[in-house]
Amino acid sequence: MPQLSFITAATLVKDIRLEWRSKDAINAMLFFALLVVVIFSFSFDPTAEESRRIAGGLVWVSFLFAAVVALNQTWARELRNQVLDAYRVSPAPANSLFLAKAIGNFIFVAVLEALMTPLFIAFYKLRALGPAWQLAPLAALATWALVINGTFFSAISLRTRSREIMLPLLLFPISVPALIAMVNGTTAILTGDEPAKVWIVLLATYDVVFTVASLFLFEMVLHAE
Amino acid sequence: MKQAFPILAILTGALLSYGLYEALVAAPTDQMQGDVYRIIYYHVPSAWTAFVFFAINFVASIVYLIRRNLKSDAVAVAAAEVGVVFCTVVLVTGPLWARPVWGIWWTWDMRLTSTLVLWLIYVSYLLLRRFTSGAQTPVLAAALAVFGALDIPLVYFSIWFFRTQHPQPVVGGGGSIDPRMLHVWLLNWAAFLCFGLLVFWSRYRLEVLQQEVNETEALEALLEPRESR
Numbered sequence: 001m002p003q004l005s006f007i008t009a010a011t012l013v014k015d016i017r018l019e020w021r022s023k024d025a026i027n028a029m030l031f032f033a034l035l036v037v038v039i040f041s042f043s044f045d046p047t048a049e050e051s052r053r054i055a056g057g058l059v060w061v062s063f064l065f066a067a068v069v070a071l072n073q074t075w076a077r078e079l080r081n082q083v084l085d086a087y088r089v090s091p092a093p094a095n096s097l098f099l100a101k102a103i104g105n106f107i108f109v110a111v112l113e114a115l116m117t118p119l120f121i122a123f124y125k126l127r128a129l130g131p132a133w134q135l136a137p138l139a140a141l142a143t144w145a146l147v148i149n150g151t152f153f154s155a156i157s158l159r160t161r162s163r164e165i166m167l168p169l170l171l172f173p174i175s176v177p178a179l180i181a182m183v184n185g186t187t188a189i190l191t192g193d194e195p196a197k198v199w200i201v202l203l204a205t206y207d208v209v210f211t212v213a214s215l216f217l218f219e220m221v222l223h224a225e
Numbered sequence: 226m227k228q229a230f231p232i233l234a235i236l237t238g239a240l241l242s243y244g245l246y247e248a249l250v251a252a253p254t255d256q257m258q259g260d261v262y263r264i265i266y267y268h269v270p271s272a273w274t275a276f277v278f279f280a281i282n283f284v285a286s287i288v289y290l291i292r293r294n295l296k297s298d299a300v301a302v303a304a305a306e307v308g309v310v311f312c313t314v315v316l317v318t319g320p321l322w323a324r325p326v327w328g329i330w331w332t333w334d335m336r337l338t339s340t341l342v343l344w345l346i347y348v349s350y351l352l353l354r355r356f357t358s359g360a361q362t363p364v365l366a367a368a369l370a371v372f373g374a375l376d377i378p379l380v381y382f383s384i385w386f387f388r389t390q391h392p393q394p395v396v397g398g399g400g401s402i403d404p405r406m407l408h409v410w411l412l413n414w415a416a417f418l419c420f421g422l423l424v425f426w427s428r429y430r431l432e433v434l435q436q437e438v439n440e441t442e443a444l445e446a447l448l449e450p451r452e453s454r
Contacts, residue, residue: 177383224364
């Protein structure tokens with residue numbers, strides 16, 4: 001266990017430092033999400049009441065698309081100088097590497113969400129009619145749901161031809177239940193019509209199931225030759 | 226084994242024709258819907274057959290991850306392909322029936338939506354197989370198959386909550402079914418399953434042959450002298 005947490009922390013710090021210096025992923029994600037917001041508002045032009053109904057979908061779809069940018073970079077970054085091969089032959093537990101990547105992606109996407117949410121509120125004149133504090137656990141669980149599978153599938157799509165296209169093709173079908181839960185949960189809180197608890201529980205279940213599955217299967221995927 | 230194939234093919238053909246006759250002629254006409262309903266003798270057996278093959282794919286993927294034998298990978302790929310074909314039949318025959326009976330081609334009802342998501346997951350599985358090469362394909366595909374299978378209950382529950390909160394006009398359910406209809410249903414399911422297994426078997430043999438060809442080619446490439454390349 002100490003070895004696991006040490007390697008996880010070291011890899012995580014390395015990834016954050018790399019991202020802090022280059023800002024490749026976060027810049028691309030932010031601009032992409034901004035474009036989605038602008039294009040959506042041109043295509044719908046909703047009133048305040050309508051936007052409360054559709055905002056949950058808009059917010060999460062734009063975060064999902066933007067997250068793919070960061071997720072694609074997760075492992076591709078390690079291909080340069082054969083870093084990934086070095087990981088493979090090193091005795092470090094594969095799961096510590098996976099956890100570091102997943103937590104790193106979680107931080108990147110969370111930063112994106114924190115920066116984009118005020119913009120959404122301003123552009124769509126949003127004001128929650130339900131219990132707004134529930135948005136925090138919902139967003140945390142939803143973000144983990146996106147990045148846990150995203151990190152796993154980007155390790156798979158790394159091995160395919162045209163890998164950048166392959167990630168969304170694998171990730172989106174599997175993410176359907178999570179997407180339904182995060183969108184409906186957000187809409188429930190914004191409109192205040194119905195409780196969001198069932199969606200939060202569903203997201204938590206999704207997170208637990210796929211975190212366990214990823215930790216079980218990641219080593220095989222890393223060493224697949 | 227090879228000699229058995231034509232015999233089984235003839236038997237399956239006979240069973241399919243008998244099932245067709247029973248479905249189109251012998252089965253009683255539905256009180257409410259008239260003859261249109263007869264498409265369910267294709268729709269529902271296809272769905273059940275597709276689910277059987279997706280289950281086979283899941284078991285074969287697990288076996289592959291544990292044992293690492295290429296035979297179970299061949300079972301997995303053959304089952305996924307046949308399953309996707311039957312699932313496509315379900316998704317095409319459904320709207321054909323829904324249009325005259327419900328008045329709409331498609332509704333985001335629970336069963337329709339979860340079948341569609343199931344189809345999407347397995348199409349992405351087949352795409353992954355197509356876009357990878359070499360010995361890593363079976364491992365990556367098996368991992369995706371496990372993820373897909375874990376996802377199915379979650380898909381089902383999420384859509385169930387989704388749809389119970391926003392009620393939709395869903396026809397079907399309720400009312401009793403004529404035992405004669407149930408008989409034809411099961412007969413057609415048996416026929417479809419036999420047909421599916423037949424296709425699955427030949428696809429499996431093809432995959433095993435392909436694996437042998439790949440191995441031989443890899444060996445030859447190793448043995449070949451460098452200058453002749």
